[in-house]
Amino acid sequence: MRFITFVLLFAVSPLAHSIERVISLAPSSTELVYAAGLGDKLVAVSEYSDYPEEAQLLEKVANFDSVNIERIIALNPDLIVAWRSGGSIKSLNQLKGLGFSIYYSDTTYVADIADRIEELSQYADKPDVGRTNAKAFREELKRLQDQYSSGAPISYFYQLSSKPIYTIANNHWPSEVFSLCGGINIFEQSPTPYPQVGLEQVIVKAPQVMFTSPHTVQNTELWTPWQKQIPAVSNKFIWSLNADWLNRPTPRSLKAIEQACQHFEIARKTYSTNQIK
Incomplete structure (x- = not known):
């Protein structure tokens, strides 16, 4: 029985299944996805997702004020990375109600950026990419603080x-x-x-x-x-x-x-x- 319980818990874990299709709904979220080593999983992004350059080639399914829910449903992503702002909250709640997994990349402080990269790296095939980028970010942030504070x-x-x-x-x-x-x-x-x-x-x-x-x-x-x-x-x-x-x-x-x-x-x-x- 304990073994069965463990298997069931593992099955419903958001990290248990392989993430193959990711959609980003904000330009900042797109950059974080790439920094976390998930860029190869992106199938669609928001307007103005122009960095890195390869993001410009992806389909656009959102802008600051709206989200194309019908198209997102058709693309059937394993993970949606979003930033809670503008007119997107209602759409995000609707997508969540439809059963889609959403990771919110909101940040309050500069140091939060490294945390978001590290958290997103859990979904990558090679988590070390994101962890390395997060570590480098923290080190450079400290250098700047020491230099200018x-x-x-x-x-x-x-x-x-x-x-x-x-x-x-x-x-x-x-x-x-x-x-x-x-x-x-x-x-x-x-x-x-x-x-x-x-x-x-x-x-x-x-x-x-x-x-x-x-x-x-x-x-x-x-x-x-x-x-x-x-x-x-x-x-x-x-x-x-x-x-x-x-x-x-x-x-x-x-x-x-x-x-x-x-x-x-x-x-x-x-x-x-x-x-x-």
């Missing part, structure tokens, strides 16, 4: 959009990327994750550096009239960051940290020199 605090503003102006609050992705560099968010205490702010609010808070995404960089002239009031503008410390590195919680988040921290270092040296003078 002791720098003097620098206030920053991250402009997500221009009309209207949106930004981020602390503890919401990708705020930790900046805080690892010693950045102090001028809207850190906002009660909403991605607050809409006014021009006057930014001017009053006078950030020392400003960051934008490529789609907002053309609108940085918005701040030109206020160069006397905003140190970031007067010093030309307005930088555009790689949106894919910054906004997707993936192994490439390490590149975002490196990129942001290098900009903070430039500002840090300038403000330090000015204080000495």
Whole structure:
């Protein structure tokens, strides 16, 4: 009887059967699947799943707002890797109700990325691939923390959009990327994750550096009239960051940290020199 019970438990374990068909429903999830050594199992992905390059060749069955449930049913995946955001929750619940196995790749902190890779590696034919990538991620993250964590605090503003102006609050992705560099968010205490702010609010808070995404960089002239009031503008410390590195919680988040921290270092040296003078 004990043997029979063991066999039954093993049979229903999500890891007991071989995973052969995987679908990813977010670009960040797609990158994590490849990092975990499961890229050869992917049969479909979401729109904008463009890294690594081979992901671009796969069928698209979702975007930020919708999921093609009928097509997913037809593809019959063994595992769906998803990120709970946008308009996907209802569809994910429906897929779960239909009996599909779903792994949620949500992350809150940068360190969670290594955990997601490690967890997903359990489904790979060669788990050591994901474990090795997770280990490398943790080591590089520690190196970056050791290198940049002791720098003097620098206030920053991250402009997500221009009309209207949106930004981020602390503890919401990708705020930790900046805080690892010693950045102090001028809207850190906002009660909403991605607050809409006014021009006057930014001017009053006078950030020392400003960051934008490529789609907002053309609108940085918005701040030109206020160069006397905003140190970031007067010093030309307005930088555009790689949106894919910054906004997707993936192994490439390490590149975002490196990129942001290098900009903070430039500002840090300038403000330090000015204080000495």
